Amino acid sequence: MKGVVFNVVEEVVTELHGGDAWDDVLVAAGLDGAYTALGNYDDDELLAIVDAAATATGITVEELWRTVGRLALPKLVDRLPESMKQTGDAKSFLLSVNDFIHPQVRALYPEARPPVFEFTERGDELLVVYRSTRRLDALAEGLMVGCGDLFGEVVDVEAVPDCGRPDDEATFSIRVGRGAP
Ligand code: HEM
Incomplete structure (x- = not known):
């Protein structure tokens, strides 16, 4: 890493x-x-x-990973070029992770091996498949919640129980709401 x-x-x-x-x-x-x-x-x-x-x-390791992920997200964003930072809202920022954010990360940090995400929108729900042999699920959860903080929105993340999915995959159900005014 x-x-x-x-x-x-x-x-x-x-x-x-x-x-x-x-x-x-x-x-x-x-x-x-x-x-x-x-x-x-x-x-x-x-x-x-x-x-x-x-x-x-x-606290539990999972809880710590979630906290670290949430608080680390803005710190990671600060390391990106200025032009990458303004994509409007939490959902579009999150949806850009495969195509913009992590490719930029690979350019900045050669040999980085970031995870891959797959997104499916279902009405208000966003289904996220997180694919990584590292399976840092709680870190991924925290980072996704941190995307909400970045834009003053609330990102609610729930793990979807595994139903015979491959070992390198976890699925989350996400809902994005408005933060307190
Ligand atoms: C949209 C929000 C983001 C999510 C959900 C996300 C998710 C993750 C996760 C879960 C990992 C752990 C490695 C793994 O699972 O295999 C990771 C790795 C990493 N991410 Fe992200 N990330 C996000 C945004 C960012 C941003 C803004 C940066 C900016 C610097 C960044 C830089 C990295 C780096 C450097 C690694 C380490 C890869 C390696 O060392 O091989 N990520 N990301």
């Missing part, structure tokens, strides 16, 4: 719990924490960091 992902996880943990907390997490995970944005690091290191942070904060 690209170092930039480690960098935004560090920013989120530091914002929520302070720099010492990040150092404690690294010690608990047995890592030195030297991550450069363009570097490639073992996914297991990220999983160890998130495990240690969840243990330290007393």
